[in-house]
Structure formats: structure tokens, C-alpha cells
Amino acid sequence: MLGFDFLRQKSPAWFIFIFVFKTRNAVQMKSVKNQKKAYLFALLAVLFWSTMSSAFKITLRYIAFDQMLFWASLAGVIALLIINQAGSKRVRIRELTLSNWISSAIMGLFNPFLYYLILFKAYDLLEAQVAGTLNYVWPVVLVLLSIPLLKQKISAMSVIAILISFTGLAIISLQGNYQELKIINPLGIFLAVASAFFWAIYWIMNMKDSREDTGKILLNLVFGVIYISIYLLLTSGIRLPSPEALTGTVYIGLFEMSITFVIWLKALQLSENTARVSNLIYLSPFIALFIIRLAVGEKIHLTTVTGLIFIVAGIILQQIIANRQMRNK
Numbered sequence: 468m469l470g471f472d473f474l475r476q477k478s479p480a481w482f483i484f485i486f487v488f489k490t491r492n493a494v495q496m497k498s499v500k501n502q503k504k505a506y507l508f509a510l511l512a513v514l515f516w517s518t519m520s521s522a523f524k525i526t527l528r529y530i531a532f533d534q535m536l537f538w539a540s541l542a543g544v545i546a547l548l549i550i551n552q553a554g555s556k557r558v559r560i561r562e563l564t565l566s567n568w569i570s571s572a573i574m575g576l577f578n579p580f581l582y583y584l585i586l587f588k589a590y591d592l593l594e595a596q597v598a599g600t601l602n603y604v605w606p607v608v609l610v611l612l613s614i615p616l617l618k619q620k621i622s623a624m625s626v627i628a629i630l631i632s633f634t635g636l637a638i639i640s641l642q643g644n645y646q647e648l649k650i651i652n653p654l655g656i657f658l659a660v661a662s663a664f665f666w667a668i669y670w671i672m673n674m675k676d677s678r679e680d681t682g683k684i685l686l687n688l689v690f691g692v693i694y695i696s697i698y699l700l701l702t703s704g705i706r707l708p709s710p711e712a713l714t715g716t717v718y719i720g721l722f723e724m725s726i727t728f729v730i731w732l733k734a735l736q737l738s739e740n741t742a743r744v745s746n747l748i749y750l751s752p753f754i755a756l757f758i759i760r761l762a763v764g765e766k767i768h769l770t771t772v773t774g775l776i777f778i779v780a781g782i783i784l785q786q787i788i789a790n791r792q793m794r795n796k
Contacts, residue, residue, distance in 0.1 A: 501737045508734035509744040515722040515730070517754035520599035521762040522723070523590045526715025530708050532587035535716055537695045538708055540579050540688055542720025547685040550729055558682035570676055571683065575690025578669040579724060584695070586662040592655030595759045596771045600639055601656065603752050603775070605663035605670070606782045607632040612667050622792075628784040635777025636660065642770050680732055688724065742790075749779055 526535055551558055589598045607629055613619040621629075642651045676683060699705045708716060721727075738744040752775055760767050 502739055502743075505734045505736075505738035505744050506747070508730050508737065509747045512727050512731040512734060513747050513751050513754070515727045516748075517751045518758055518762075519719070519723050520590075520595040520755045521758050522715060522719055523587060523598075524595035524759075524763050526712060526719065527587070527591050528711075529715065530712035531703070532591045533584060533695065533699060533703070534706055534708065535587055535712070535719070536579065536583050537692070537699055537705060538713065538716035539583075539720040539724060540692045540695060542717045543579070543724035544685065544688045544692055544720075546721050546725040547681060547688060547729075550726070551681045551685050554681065556679040556682065558679075558685060563686075567678065567686070570672070570678075571686035572690050574669060574672050574676070574683075575687040576694060577665050577672070579688060579691035580694040580698075582662055582665040582669060583691075584698075585658050585665065589655050589658035589662060592652050593659060594765055595763050596756055596765055596767055597639055597642075597651075598655065598659045599755055599759070600752060600771055600775045600778065601636060601659035602663055602666075603778055603782075604632055604636055604660065605666045606785065607778070608663045609667040609670055610785055612664070612671060616668075616671055622788065624788050625785060628781045628788065630781070631784065632778045632781030635774040635779075635781065637774075638770050638777060639774035642768065681729060684725070684728060749783065752779065 523535075530538075586598070586602060589601075592598075610621060610625060610629060614621060640651065640656045673683075696705065734744050735741050756767050756771065756775070759765050
């Protein structure tokens with residue numbers, strides 16, 4: 468008992484021991500609590516994003532794809548403006564540099580304008596399950612674009628991972644027509660895959676921009692609204708949506724373009740290890756198929772599920788390869 472006799476005597480060492488012990492436990496409990504919150508925020512974000520394919524398809528029953536983009540973007544701007552101005556890192560017009568304006572003007576061109584304009588048209592032409600699943604190839608496209616844009620080299624295993632994902636893309640595109648190699652709705656397939664390229668380019672630009680996230684996304688959306696407004700004024704004009712269309716576009720604006728990004732960022736901030744939270748995103752496409760079946764009423768094809776498994780498998784393999792390369796460095 469000699470080792471802990473000082474504890475009974477309540478010497479200064481005893482108080483130091485108790486203080487260190489309690490502090491360590493408090494830190495550990497806070498860490499566990501924050502990690503639980505991180506998972507809750509991440510799962511909430513994943514759930515919202517999983518509803519989007521259904522929300523797009525249902526809303527398109529009541530409104531044209533380009534009109535949907537305008538009203539959804541406008542709702543997103545209003546939501547992010549309120550969130551940003553209520554926070555500690557507010558966007559102040561006078562503090563923005565010319566470089567900030569140019570960056571947001573370029574990023575706003577890619578997202579939301581080009582990305583969603585093309586994606587929404589793809590949803591207009593294809594089943595929700597097909598358009599939504601094909602859109603998940605963007606991480607693969609990101610790897611391909613990082614070669615010319617970021618001057619990165621890819622290994623042989625990375626090439627295999629890319630081929631696995633593109634096998635999934637082919638399975639979904641052909642929908643079982645392997646002998647004739649006939650692609651269902653070639654324009655819709657092209658647009659769904661093309662949207663992934665625009666999102667990947669936007670992602671690369673976003674990684675290089677160190678501004679605060681909510682303010683940056685807000686300005687990007689503002690420019691997106693400007694671009695889609697010009698587009699509509701030159702084509703069909705801006706039309707007031709029906710109550711059903713307005714409900715759908717506001718939902719998309721809030722939970723696809725604005726609030727869900729804030730929830731996801733909060734999850735990443737609370738998590739001890741962002742990889743733990745980030746891996747939850749792989750649940751999204753599978754949950755999305757379940758919601759599509761219930762909400763939209765589409766019969767989920769075996770080719771969609773099989774193709775999705777290939778796409779996600781390739782993405783996960785690519786992530787494993789990237790993690791190994793980082794550890795080796």
C-alpha cells in the first residue's frame with residue numbers, strides 16, 4: 468500500500484492526482500460526447516441528401532427543370548444568408564477582395580448554375596434511380612481530373628479502382644442490353660455523367676479557396692442565381708411556381724443547397740477523425756434507392772443496385788489507396 472499512502476494523507480500530491488484524473492476523464496467524456504454529436508449531425512446530413520433524388524423527380528412533375536433551379540437557388544441564398552449573418556464569421560461586402568468576387572463568380576458558374584442545370588435535365592429525362600446513381604461517379608471523375616489539373620500521378624491500383632467504378636456506370640447505362648450495347652436514353656446518361664465532371668471541377672476549385680465555408684457557398688449561390696436569371700430571361704422567362712412546385716423547390720434549396728452543407732461541416736468539426744464521419748456518406752446512395760421506391764414509386768432494377776455496388780466499391784478502393792499513400796509519405 469506504500470505506493471498510494473500519499474492519497475490517504477491528502478497531501479498536495481493527492482490534490483494534483485485528483486485534479487489530473489478528473490480533468491482527463493472530463494476531456495475523454497467531452498470527446499466521446501462530441502463524437503456522438505458528430506455522428507448524429509452526419510447521419511442527419513446523409514438522410515437529407517438521400518431524399519434529394521426523390522425530391523428532384525417529384526418536383527419536376529410540377530415545374531420545368533430550369534425554373535426549379537432558379538427557385539431552389541433563391542431559397543438556398545435566403546437560408547445561407549440568415550445562417551451566415553447569425554454566425555460569428557459574417558460575410559461583409561466591404562471586406563471582400565476582387566479575387567474573392569472573381570473566385571465566387573467562377574465557382575458559381577460551375578455550381579449551382581451548370582452543375583444543377585445539367586443534373587436537373589438528366590433527372591427530367593431519366594428515372595431517379597438512374598440519374599442519382601450515375602451522379603455518384605464524381606469522386607472517380609475527381610481522381611481523373613486531378614491528373615491534368617493538380618498534376619497528380621495515379622498508381623496502377625487507382626486505375627483498377629476507376630475501371631471498377633466505370634464498370635458500374637456501364638451496367639446502369641446499358642440496363643441489361645449487353646448484347647446490343649444499347650444505352651437507354653443516351654442524352655440523359657450523358658448529362659448525368661457530365662454533371663459529375665462539373666461537380667468535380669467545382670470541388671477542386673473549392674479546395675483551393677480558403678475562405679469561410681458558409682460565406683463562400685453563399686456568394687457562389689448568389690452568382691448562380693444571377694446566371695440562371697439571365698438564362699431564363701433569354702429563354703422562357705421567370706415564372707411563379709405552383710404551390711406544389713414551390714414546396715419542392717424550397718425543400719431542395721434548403722436541404723440540398725444550403726442547410727445540409729452547414730450540418731455536414733458541423734459534423735466534421737465535432738469529429739475527432741473526419742474519416743469516421745466521411746465514410747457515412749456511402750450510405751446515402753443505398754438509402755436514396757429505398758426512398759425512391761417509397762416516394763417516387765419506381766421499381767428498383769437489379770442493374771441499378773449492381774452498378775451502384777461497383778461504383779461505390781471503386782470509390783472505397785480509391786480512398787484506401789489514397790490513405791495508404793498519405794501514411795507512406
